[in-house]
Amino acid sequence: MTKPVYGRVIVKLSGEALAGSAGFGVDQAVVETIAADIVKAHKLGVELGIVVGGGNIFRGVEVSSRGVARPTGDTMGMLATVMNSLVLEAAITRNGAPAVTLSAVPMPTVCEHFTRRRALDRIGEGRVVVLAGGTGNPFFTTDTTAVLRAAELDCQAVLKATNVDGVYSADPKIDKSATRYDRLSPGEAMQRNLKVMDTTAFALARENGMPIIVFSIREPGAIEAVLRGKGRATVVAE
DSSP, X not given: OOOOSOSEEEEEEOHHHHHGGGSSSOOHHHHHHHHHHHHHHHHTTOEEEEEEXXXXXXXXXXTGGGTOOHHHHHHHHHXXXXXXXXXXXXXXXXXXXXXXXXXXXXXXXXXXXXXXXXXXXXXXXXXXXXXXXXXXXXXXXXXXXXXXXXXXXXXXXXXXXXXXXXXXXXXXXXXXXXXXXXXXXXXXXXXXXOTTSOHHHHHHHHHHTOOEXXXXXXXXXXXXXHHTTOXXXXXXXX
């Protein structure tokens, strides 16, 4: 069996990934499939942190035009990530790996509060840590959260799960002539305005020398395949 390429990673999941074809809410069958993939990766001996978005429930940026202040809307979006994280934690546990949710937004009756030390302790205990609440601050995406947490927790890469098998020059669902990249730098991704991650996330990754591996979550076993260096993906790194 191929040894994993990375020993500790952050997996970034969009909230939309949990919604499946419904586009809203949580598709439990999809969640179970993703959780099973995470457990397979955990059984390889890889230490895992999971950052999940909240777009399947609520997007803070969407209410700013409706009279709700952007910071308030972003806080509501952070709460959506907590809900998704709790669903994912339960599914990971059911599939055979110990998991714990740590939130950047303190809510001690619901889950543990994120601190770097606590997260490292839980990883050291052999748990999958599900990192909720974004950065705990408005105006930052969960993409930026993923790179930030990866840097904080001494991870070796961010695995960005999407609905396509890498980074393209345009949306391949719309533009059939779109070119797929095997590798590019964060600077190139920003210069070409590729939308797979926001510019803050790319800039933070470049500053910390953090590779971002972009792959499709639609195929069962995709996370494990990427960790073995066999998956079809785009590497964003210097």
